Amino acid sequence: LNEDESTSCITLYIEGIKDGPKFMDAARKCTKPIIALKAGTSAHGAAAAASHTGSLAGSAKVYEAAFEQAGVAQAEDLNDMFDTTLALSLQPTMKGDNLLIVTNGGGVGVLATDAAEKYGLPLKFAPEDVQAELRKHMPSFGSAKNPVDITGGAGLAGYYEGVKYAYAHPWVDGMVVLYCETSVTDPQEIAEAIYNAQKESGASGKPLAVSFIGGERCEKATEWLIEHDIPTYNAPDLAVKALSSLRKQDELLQTAHNGMYKPSDVDSEKARQIIAGARAKGRSALTEVEAKNVFKAYGLPVTPTLLAHSEEEAIQLAEQIGFPIVMKIVSPDILHKSDAGAVKVNIKNEQGVRDAWKLILENSLAYKADAEIDGVAIQEMAPWATEVIVGSVNDSTFGP
Numbered sequence: 001l002n003e004d005e006s007t008s009c010i011t012l013y014i015e016g017i018k019d020g021p022k023f024m025d026a027a028r029k030c031t032k033p034i035i036a037l038k039a040g041t042s043a044h045g046a047a048a049a050a051s052h053t054g055s056l057a058g059s060a061k062v063y064e065a066a067f068e069q070a071g072v073a074q075a076e077d078l079n080d081m082f083d084t085t086l087a088l089s090l091q092p093t094m095k096g097d098n099l100l101i102v103t104n105g106g107g108v109g110v111l112a113t114d115a116a117e118k119y120g121l122p123l124k125f126a127p128e129d130v131q132a133e134l135r136k137h138m139p140s141f142g143s144a145k146n147p148v149d150i151t152g153g154a155g156l157a158g159y160y161e162g163v164k165y166a167y168a169h170p171w172v173d174g175m176v177v178l179y180c181e182t183s184v185t186d187p188q189e190i191a192e193a194i195y196n197a198q199k200e201s202g203a204s205g206k207p208l209a210v211s212f213i214g215g216e217r218c219e220k221a222t223e224w225l226i227e228h229d230i231p232t233y234n235a236p237d238l239a240v241k242a243l244s245s246l247r248k249q250d251e252l253l254q255t256a257h258n259g260m261y262k263p264s265d266v267d268s269e270k271a272r273q274i275i276a277g278a279r280a281k282g283r284s285a286l287t288e289v290e291a292k293n294v295f296k297a298y299g300l301p302v303t304p305t306l307l308a309h310s311e312e313e314a315i316q317l318a319e320q321i322g323f324p325i326v327m328k329i330v331s332p333d334i335l336h337k338s339d340a341g342a343v344k345v346n347i348k349n350e351q352g353v354r355d356a357w358k359l360i361l362e363n364s365l366a367y368k369a370d371a372e373i374d375g376v377a378i379q380e381m382a383p384w385a386t387e388v389i390v391g392s393v394n395d396s397t398f399g400p
Helices: 020-029 043-053 060-070 078-090 106-118 128-135 156-168 187-200 215-227 236-258 268-280 288-297 311-321 350-367
Strands: 010-014 034-038 099-103 174-180 208-213 305-308 325-330 343-347 375-380
Touching (some): 020 060, 060 236, 078 236, 099 106, 099 236, 106 174, 106 208, 106 236, 128 156, 156 174, 156 187, 174 187, 174 236, 187 215, 208 215, 208 236, 268 288, 288 305, 311 350, 311 375, 325 350, 343 350, 350 375
Parallel strands (some): 174 208
Antiparallel strands (some): 305 375
């Protein structure tokens, strides 16, 4: 499909994937947009997939992460898949967040504004030079901010001049044009005005989506716009969502092209030895010191951590690291150290180390009398930051 000249966008219905890494590699190399609809995300859906094709549906979250890393857009349902495919097959991706909405109806403009917030493209007021130019092509009671309301009295000139100027302006990253049918305008003429405005603006590489709200009288104009490579929808929120999908696609491609982070200096054998040592003792978890040594083996930065086996050694190590420091119990039997009262922070001097040593050991043994104590970790006091908990799985389809 990537080599097929008649294919501009690839749409996939997926129940399961046999070789996850192979799929991701092929998706990353693909030069065309890919949209996937993952089925079997519920328990009953997964069971139905198994009986239908024998496919193991797999974790929805794992598939979601894999699609993101491979640059594959994920559709919510069939309607979303077709709407997204229409946008990605006809328009370029959206390179920035500045969305401009032009409308002749205040109500649909408000709905589009709400949709922009919902789909991750909250509107900003247009720059003053844009507003000044747009005011020339609308009644005095219109609004040139954003959404740009050229009012129900707008004719061909209002749409043509407004779209032509705004589309060419460097501030605008993407546009949504809304048309509510009125008695003084013809939908087909408005469609041609929008198309000509974009074509004659002299700009390119920006997405444009349109929504015509008017029932049967707008159907031919809608079809005409799509035939001329402008995705057109029957509701304002769908047009905005189309632009959002084009913005997300640009971000997905950046992620996929960046690829996976591969540290240059890796000592995987050391990491294996640490994990094997813990397993040999019948353990299913590493201590903090062991875990940090695994991270270090893979080139990940960690706070300097030294292990003290006595009070005097703790003082020596604290002076070596430099005050202030943190002290924590290191025990395979006490993984949640704070719950045991076995953590002391912001220790500033030798006496603080002595006091913390006694308190940490007393609290640890009170928490679990037969706990195996490896020692007390001495660490530098890191500046305040947001705590992040990271987890991983070894998925049967996609691997780690």
